[in-house]
Amino acid sequence: MRITGLKARRSLRVLEVTFSDDRVVALPFEFLRVYSPSAELWGHGRSEPLLVGGRRAVGLDRIEPVGHYAVRLVFDDGHDSGLFSWDVLDRLAREYETLWARYLDRLAAAGMSRDRDVITLRALRPGPDG
Template identity: 45%
Template sequence: MSGLTSETPVPTSIVVHAKSRALELRYPNGLSYRIPFELMRVYSPSAEVRGHGPGQETLQTGKREVTIVSIDGVGNYALQPTFSDGHATGIYSWDLLYELATRQDALWQTYFDRLAAAGLDRDAPMAAASAPRGHCH
């Protein structure tokens, strides 16, 4: 389930930068990357964000100010951060973290394209997912 391949580098150190809202990963080859918390949050691998199949993704908005309040290791293959908006169900494999770290420009562009296609503003508050749309009780 981890999706970890033998080629995926495992970070040698992980630093949460609260002020700049980025997760810093250092790798054995000496390279380090900073992944913005917002990028991590909008690409969360959780079912809540990804859905249970293609086309069921929930586009995340209003996450620019999100921070990571705590982070836990999952076995030796992943991290599970708790975000300031309460989201804590995303398990980030080393594969996913490396992809987020190394493909930031492309991932941001995809995110902005999806926002534009949906007519959503990046900073719009998330609609409550619990109530069906158009129904008031």
């Protein structure tokens, strides 16, 4: 799948991606940041990215082309090491609902938040069974 257009809609905090099949998908910056295809998040062989919280308000500073097959997204929190190939963007667009729900579940299970990147004290307290 080829990308025929990319437009950062900064006020909405979404990247509008137009595919060669005329699909137009708006992917939130936060989603792209937490699913960035970088070694920093995926390491070697992880099945899920490193869990990153506190990115609800992340912005996008720049979109840098990488050849004719990818872009580097430079986020305003300093993250810039993920190369988003056309295949990666296509997969993220197709699997958005599932991946986003999984991210929210992982945050909740870890006692983290979209607004904070640390575990809350409540998450560290023992439950009623000890």
